[in-house]
Structure formats: structure tokens, C-alpha cells
Amino acid sequence: MPDASGSPPIKDVAAALQTARWLSPIHILLTFRAPTIATHAVPGQFVHLRVTPVGTSPLLRRPFSIAGTNLADGTVRLLVRTIGRGTAMLGELLLGAELPALGPLGRGFPDVRPDREVVLVAGGVGVAPLLFYATAREHARKVALYGAETQLALVLADELAETCDRLLPATDDGTLGHHGFVTDLLPTALDDLRDPVVLACGPRPMMAKTAEVCRRRAVECHVSFEAWLGCGVGACLGCVIPAAGEPDRYVRVCRDGPVFDAEEIGWEALR
Ligand SMILES: Cc1cc2nc3c(=O)[nH]c(=O)nc-3n(C[C@H](O)[C@H](O)[C@H](O)COP(=O)(O)OP(=O)(O)OC[C@H]3O[C@@H](n4cnc5c(N)ncnc54)[C@H](O)[C@@H]3O)c2cc1C
Ligand code: FES
Structure with a gap:
């Protein structure tokens, strides 16, 4: 039940x-x-x-x-x-x-109104939950930014392109798309959209940068975290990360997340 x-x-x-x-x-x-x-x-x-x-x-x-x-x-x-x-x-x-x-x-991505525009920022296998999101949810516009080390590692990019209005790839070695970090593409992508919501999953530095760009522009941002998990159901506290606000306050990736509003995370302490 x-x-x-x-x-x-x-x-x-x-x-x-x-x-x-x-x-x-x-x-x-x-x-x-x-x-x-x-x-x-x-x-x-x-x-x-x-x-x-x-x-x-x-x-x-x-x-x-x-x-x-x-x-x-x-x-x-x-x-x-x-x-x-x-x-x-x-x-x-x-x-x-x-x-x-x-x-x-865990807690998945929030319900975002279909008439809003979304930017999906994926790094490496962080593409997995964002592909599920892009397939399952309708939006006025879906723009995907997807980065990996090299073209070969941009797996499932074709499926992401099919489910989004636009896909902008980035590679560390310049073999496809932007030569550099996927987050370099974010400011320009946001310039083109009206009141967008950003959803991100990937390595921590990528998510920290995404959160920083969004914060500066007062753009709503949600990030999906990876961490070492023990029990996976909220009991062992093996997966905690610093929360925003008071020092020594933590959230559990497995139960309170893995998706968090970027404002909930203590990015400074995490660094
Ligand atoms: C909520 C959540 C969702 C995830 N989704 C995916 C996914 O869709 N696809 C995917 O490939 N992986 C995903 N991961 C990461 C995945 O769980 C780990 O890569 C996996 O557990 C590694 O197992 P292993 O036995 O091969 O590695 P191990 O032998 O345990 O470790 C090998 C190496 O990987 C590093 N490592 C292991 N786990 C992690 C981790 N969680 N974070 C950072 N470094 C790690 C270790 O430092 C070590 O150097 C997710 C993790 C979380 C918490
Ligand atoms: S893994 Fe045990 S509390 Fe999160």
C-alpha cells in the first residue's frame, strides 16, 4: 500500500x-x-x-x-x-x-509548470536523470547543455536531442561542440529564455558553477547530487552534505535529495 x-x-x-x-x-x-x-x-x-x-x-x-x-x-x-x-x-x-x-x-525533480522554459545542464552520466526528465515532462521550451570529456562520452546525446528543442554539447577536448566546460554555455542559454528554471546533474564543480550563475541572475535552480551511499534510505547518515544556513547543518543525499533546490546547499562548506 x-x-x-x-x-x-x-x-x-x-x-x-x-x-x-x-x-x-x-x-x-x-x-x-x-x-x-x-x-x-x-x-x-x-x-x-x-x-x-x-x-x-x-x-x-x-x-x-x-x-x-x-x-x-x-x-x-x-x-x-x-x-x-x-x-x-x-x-x-x-x-x-x-x-x-x-x-x-529519494526526492526527484520538482513539478515545474509546463508553460515555463527549462534548461537541463548535464555532465557525464548526470545525463541519466535529465533524459528521464526531458522524456517525461512537457515544457514551453527545453534546452539541454551536455558536457563530457570527449565526443565518445556524450552517450545518449541523440535521445536528449530528440526530447529537447535544442541541445548544445561541450567537450573537454573539443571533439564536439563547445571546447571547454558545459557551464560556459549557460549564461548565453539563459539570455535567450524568459523566466527559465535550471535543472542540473553532474560533477560537483559543474553543479556549483551552475548554482553560482543562477544565483547571480536570480534564476530558480535544482541540482541532483551524487555521494557515497550506505543504506540509501535515510538511516545511516553516510551520505550527508552541508546545508545552507547554519554551520553544522547537513542534509541527506539519499532521503532529503538527491534533488535539492540549489539554495538549500552549503556550497562554500562543500568546497
Ligand atoms: C543518487 C545517485 C545517483 C547516481 N546515478 C548514477 C548513474 O546514473 N550512473 C552512474 O554511472 N553512476 C551513478 N552514481 C554513482 C554510482 O553510484 C557510483 O559510480 C558507483 O556506486 C560506483 O560503484 P563501483 O563499485 O563501481 O565503484 P567503487 O569500486 O566503489 O569505487 C571506484 C571509484 O569510484 C569512486 N566513486 C564511487 N562511488 C562514487 C560516488 N558516488 N561519487 C563519486 N565517486 C565515487 C571512488 O572514489 C573510487 O575511486 C550515482 C550515485 C548517486 C548517489
Ligand atoms: S545513505 Fe544512509 S542516510 Fe543516506
Whole structure:
């Protein structure tokens, strides 16, 4: 039964791997059948996944933003960048493998009125929740700014372009689009829009810069954070980041976020 907030109770479900597609030498797009998660997920929420169907190692689950859902077949998509042991194990799973999964977890992106214009600022695999957002939500105008190290790493850029009115890429090495940081593109993008809302997900320096640009222009901004997670459900305090306002006040990425109003974050303390 859903609780008073309309969310389903948090319980383990079996997520069965349906497809695995390598998008680059280090990025995999995984589709899991998990109808409860697909039904209740909103953009910005994540799943907390065991990375192996057998044994207890590694013990800790790994969190991944939901990159999209398909209600017709009850599937969720996850975009995984392989950077360590757990993500490498996900890349070796056999189709049909069933992983214990908690989700959908956390606070997703807010409801933004459809008549407003949005700018999506994505860095690396931060594109995952923003692609879900762009697919699921209608807006007067959707402009996407998407940056990565190199052209090959701009995975799913074609899908993002299809769901947005405009996509401006940026690469660190200049192989596609703007040669430099994706946040360099933000001021000009904002100049073209009327009362926009900015939604961002990516490395912390990228989000800090995005928040700074928005603050200077009094533009509403929401950021989706990554952090080390333990329990993933708000109990262990392993994921806290500094909150704005009083010193020594913290928010939990897994439960109070991962999406926060940029004004809620203690950016100075985080630095
Ligand atoms: C809410 C949330 C959503 C996320 N969404 C995605 C997603 O959509 N796609 C994706 O690929 N990843 C995502 N991540 C990050 C992902 O969870 C980690 O990359 C993953 O847990 C690493 O597991 P591993 O066992 O491969 O790495 P480990 O072996 O545990 O670590 C390998 C290296 O990666 C670094 N690392 C591990 N986890 C993190 C982290 N959370 N932040 C920064 N550095 C880290 C470590 O410092 C280490 O150097 C998300 C994290 C959070 C909290
Ligand atoms: S990971 Fe345990 S409280 Fe957030």
C-alpha cells in the first residue's frame, strides 16, 4: 500500500536484466524489468541495487539514477559508467539475472509548470536523470547543455536531442561542440529564455558553477547530487552534505535529495 505521500513502501524487489547495451568502452545502458519501480518512479529518483544476484560481496548496494521507464513492459533504464568493482560486475551480468533492488528512492525533480522554459545542464552520466526528465515532462521550451570529456562520452546525446528543442554539447577536448566546460554555455542559454528554471546533474564543480550563475541572475535552480551511499534510505547518515544556513547543518543525499533546490546547499562548506 502506498503511504500518505503516495509513495510505495520501501521494499526489495527483484530487478531482472532484460537488455545490456555498451554505448562506449565504459558506458552501459541496462534495462531491468521491475514493474513496481517503473510505475512509481519520477525523474530524479534512483534505485539502490545489489550488483550481484548471488553471494554477499560487495556488501553495499550501488545507487543509480533512473534514466527512463517503460510502463507498458514495466522496465527501468539505468546508465552505468564503469569505474570500479561494482559497476564492472554490472557489466558482466547475464541477461535474466535478478538483482535485489530498492526503489524508487529519494526526492526527484520538482513539478515545474509546463508553460515555463527549462534548461537541463548535464555532465557525464548526470545525463541519466535529465533524459528521464526531458522524456517525461512537457515544457514551453527545453534546452539541454551536455558536457563530457570527449565526443565518445556524450552517450545518449541523440535521445536528449530528440526530447529537447535544442541541445548544445561541450567537450573537454573539443571533439564536439563547445571546447571547454558545459557551464560556459549557460549564461548565453539563459539570455535567450524568459523566466527559465535550471535543472542540473553532474560533477560537483559543474553543479556549483551552475548554482553560482543562477544565483547571480536570480534564476530558480535544482541540482541532483551524487555521494557515497550506505543504506540509501535515510538511516545511516553516510551520505550527508552541508546545508545552507547554519554551520553544522547537513542534509541527506539519499532521503532529503538527491534533488535539492540549489539554495538549500552549503556550497562554500562543500568546497
Ligand atoms: C543518487 C545517485 C545517483 C547516481 N546515478 C548514477 C548513474 O546514473 N550512473 C552512474 O554511472 N553512476 C551513478 N552514481 C554513482 C554510482 O553510484 C557510483 O559510480 C558507483 O556506486 C560506483 O560503484 P563501483 O563499485 O563501481 O565503484 P567503487 O569500486 O566503489 O569505487 C571506484 C571509484 O569510484 C569512486 N566513486 C564511487 N562511488 C562514487 C560516488 N558516488 N561519487 C563519486 N565517486 C565515487 C571512488 O572514489 C573510487 O575511486 C550515482 C550515485 C548517486 C548517489
Ligand atoms: S545513505 Fe544512509 S542516510 Fe543516506
